[in-house]
Amino acid sequence: MAPLPQFAADTALVLRMYRAMTLVRVFDAKAVNLQRTGQLGTYPSSLGHEAAHVGVGAAMRPEDVLAPVYREFGTQLWRGVTMTEILTYWGGDERGSDFAVPRQDFAWCVPIATQTLHAAGAAMAFKVLKQPRCALAYIGDGGTSEGAFYEALNLAGARDLPVVFVIINNGWAISVPVAAQTAAQTLAQKAVAAGIPGVQVDGNDVFAVREVVGEALEAARRGAGPSLIEALTYRLSDHTTADDASRYRSGQEVKDAWALEPLIRIRDFLINAGLWDGAKEQALLDECTLKVDAAVTEYLGKAKPSSDAMFEHLFAALPARLHEQRLIARKYASKPSGH
């Protein structure tokens, strides 16, 4: 076992990370529940990814830019995206992507792997504009099969861009296991194709993730170029609420994975360090539930957008040609309602 990183001595930070991991887990369960009861659209659970997501969040600086996929709520909450915004987006409303904070982060990116090029492009902007900032793009294990991913690595390497790519290897891309995606024994080694460093990290260990990602970001910031990090974790949930994972993977595999899940580990660390106990845990859970419930209430209270919303941000100014269509849309719009 490697020694603990220095920041582990910063009790406030460690507790903050644990609280963030707990909050996202409570939030996640609630979101799945909202979907099951018809109050949310298809939702991609982040169950099991808490250490990887919070570790990355804690390693980034506010002025850095995140290019998420769709599942990395732990990172987004850390950076200031609100639970209400998350629910608003997954509830089928673009306003959820108009983050009050962080204004410069990319929105969720459903077309797999495309976001890696956005991060590289943002990093290119930082380089040209001489801003000491980094971009960080997530990608899934399945996503590493898309050409866009390799192109982004290659561009980043060729132009020495301040960007870090984090693969969340959770074992599955919907029903396809990693071994069916590639013959590469690790996903980190894909960095070799671009001539950039690649490393693996235990994605269920929040200390390790924050340390490795933090180092990569600092290297990028000081001009030492991009890197690729493969965080090994496991998707404990179905792919999304529209999926039934029992069709294609064994219950035993999932059960085994639960033994390694990330919350237990940091909680044990805190308890051993005398920083945590049952009462504190209960208080935290209560606090999280309150926060989540408040966000849900705010989300459910939002009125349906008007049909004008389709036209409002299509261009900076709506071309004349579309004015008539906006009127038609108004005429036939279904009635506004909470849901």
Add this chain to the structure above:
Amino acid sequence: MAPLPQFAADTALVLRMYRAMTLVRVFDAKAVNLQRTGQLGTYPSSLGHEAAHVGVGAAMRPEDVLAPVYREFGTQLWRGVTMTEILTYWGGDERGSDFAVPRQDFAWCVPIATQTLHAAGAAMAFKVLKQPRCALAYIGDGGTSEGAFYEALNLAGARDLPVVFVIINNGWAISVPVAAQTAAQTLAQKAVAAGIPGVQVDGNDVFAVREVVGEALEAARRGAGPSLIEALTYRLSDHTTADDASRYRSGQEVKDAWALEPLIRIRDFLINAGLWDGAKEQALLDECTLKVDAAVTEYLGKAKPSSDAMFEHLFAALPARLHEQRLIARKYASKPSGH
């Protein structure tokens, strides 16, 4: 220096390779000349690539399938494509791609890197249909930046396909040098991303190319999976006849590269082995010129296709909707002419 491969003792074969290299060089000069005199369209010279192209051709079996880019005339001639066909295509006539031999090879592929997926797909067909054949795809150094290339490597690795990818690293992609394409120190190492073997070979050494490619094909054929080969050579010509390389690279660099050009080397070998002399060389050149001239005559004698050609092979049978357009095309067709 590695020992000569076994086949180097096969004098007939070695002479055949040298003749093929000479023929393609004579052909190439003529084709450039035809373009300069307005008798051919834009043409991509293969000057300097003769060892790589002929070496690959000599390594393949007739029943294997080639997916070329646009420049690998040495391989195509070896496999049975005719000079007339080559001129016909680059003269702006689809009939040039209707190879009499080899019927199953792919045609030239201008959209960079897309052919690598065709080769992988053909290899998949061989695998599913249990045919003991291989596919071989070419790609340029510039082409290795396209996502499609990585996807093809990854697919081939993941499904253990009988396919070999040969990168012709000739230093340049039009005006962009390899160092600007990627931070990878070799292009062969891109294989690591796909978990398949990657090797470099001296692309100006026809013995080495035939040996390395032949081994890769045999491995693929016996089920040992795909591989990637980087052949190091140099583009002695402009990118195509539409390019002026003096805009972006130094005359000195080209001059230096001429010292390593592939024909001298094998000729010296033949002379040292007592198999070649000035008279034989002159006879060969004369023979090549005759062959090339005959092909040019045949090419120039071809009548312009009729406008019906646009409709003939659009579908297996022309849909009713298009019959009227075929008539319109006939009505306005420019007059048939040789050129």
Add this chain to the structure above:
Amino acid sequence: MVEAIAMAHGWEMQHDANVVVIGQDVGANGGVFRATAGLQERFGKDRVQDTPLAEATIAGMSVGMATHGLKPVAEIQFMGFLYPALDQIVNHMSRMRNRTRGRLSCPVVIRTPHGGGIHAPEHHSESTETMLCHIPGIRVVCPSSPVRAYGLLLAAIRDPDPVMFLEPVRLYRAMRQEVNDDGQALPLDVCFILREGCDVTIVTWGAMTMETLRAVTELDKRGISAEVIDLATLSPIDIETILASVAKTGRLVIVHEAARNVGVGAEIAALVAEHGLYDLLAPVQRVAGFDTIMPLFKLEHDYIPSVQRIIDAVEHTFAG
């Protein structure tokens, strides 16, 4: 409808050993919509293959497989994810036969879900058939019922040229119908008249047949008899059937979910303006999606043409 699609796959794989199914999650999972359910168990992993997560790969390997002896039937998980495959479709699949003067060809079917209306996430509700219909050398087909899905998919797989097969997601589960698993294909390149009528012609396709037929019921009550044509093959268009209908009714309304600007409706309107101008008693009406981004699902039913919009458009042709 999704069962009819799985059934057509099954029939053809049973009867043609060269048919191979590829795509993301088509194997053990049977497709995210279950359109390939049970096929891998039945035909094995060589003939029903999960691909890596890469659409250019799916299209590009299909080209290689099809030119070398197989008949790939490929699934792209949603139409919004088709774009990385377009290069291969436009530059190779549609051209291989023409390029090689018939030496090599691409008998490929690419299936993909089409349209919105099922509360799906971003990029899961697209209907950009225009981009495909404009490509010469491929056919574009869109069934509007389980029976037509079965018969047209069989025809598409048997066709010697590439076919894009667009499956309206709203019909996957909504529409149930007895389908005979008899291996009978339906013809490509022709429309289907869903309902005869004499006052107005309505041309539509895919899921919009549902709203159209509902509108027609209401129009009946108002004494307007509408003829409803299911375009079915979106390219090449069977314009003769449409022109004959317009010659009879004198009025034309085109209904589609895709954006209006340069939609397939524009081609139909243009053809009628060219060849049927003197039959028209009123301007052609297009009822289409707006020229906006397909919104997230809270507003998707404000985007998709409603029954009322269709009724109003038809009535408008009588207003002049």
Add this chain to the structure above:
Amino acid sequence: MVEAIAMAHGWEMQHDANVVVIGQDVGANGGVFRATAGLQERFGKDRVQDTPLAEATIAGMSVGMATHGLKPVAEIQFMGFLYPALDQIVNHMSRMRNRTRGRLSCPVVIRTPHGGGIHAPEHHSESTETMLCHIPGIRVVCPSSPVRAYGLLLAAIRDPDPVMFLEPVRLYRAMRQEVNDDGQALPLDVCFILREGCDVTIVTWGAMTMETLRAVTELDKRGISAEVIDLATLSPIDIETILASVAKTGRLVIVHEAARNVGVGAEIAALVAEHGLYDLLAPVQRVAGFDTIMPLFKLEHDYIPSVQRIIDAVEHTFAG
């Protein structure tokens, strides 16, 4: 025309430090058509960047650059190589503003050669503007002269939203014209009336303005006075100008090089059939490329509409 394009780049880079040029061979080589000649020497390697050989990269990095402070002007070497970039254009560039409710936006210009007629190799002669025009959230612009190339490119770079800028290859060298390097942009979203006339309206764009103007000279001799409209912005279409012209002339001929089926001409014909039906004295005529693969260059002039085809189509509108 190619010099006018390089000049517009130069002006705007001089006056806006955030404009950055990217593409294959745009640096030392100055672009394969020399449209970026001299820019790297003048503005350095940070602002004029050769990219790796990857079109998805060019479009995707443009999105990232544009959302984070730069204004990329990207070159795709030929329109036939645009397809790998389409995913980024359709799914991100056109949607970023809408998706984020205006928080992030994409002021990107993607320039690419358009059309054939210069004896180029396979895939170097495409005109698939339809695929772009159908995408909501982007503009598509096609200049027909050096003056308009200069003014419209400046407008495109200054526009806060993404613009696809299609440059007719036949005009690059063929057309020479004095261009004032004064930084004056021309308006987007409007057509230009190239020539007034009263008997027939001809709408066209890009290189086809050449054949059209030649046809018009011949028509003049025959006593037919044609009004010629250069569409210029292909999406969104300035239909008012076209309708006003048709109201005056009563006849409409649309000329474009792209394939006819679901071409932009279909949209224009459809709009006129909807809003100008009663002005039409004869059926609309479309003179367009065939619905075939653009052939290799031996036949390209059998594909591209000829002057005679345009003349005949115009005369046909008087035949009824």
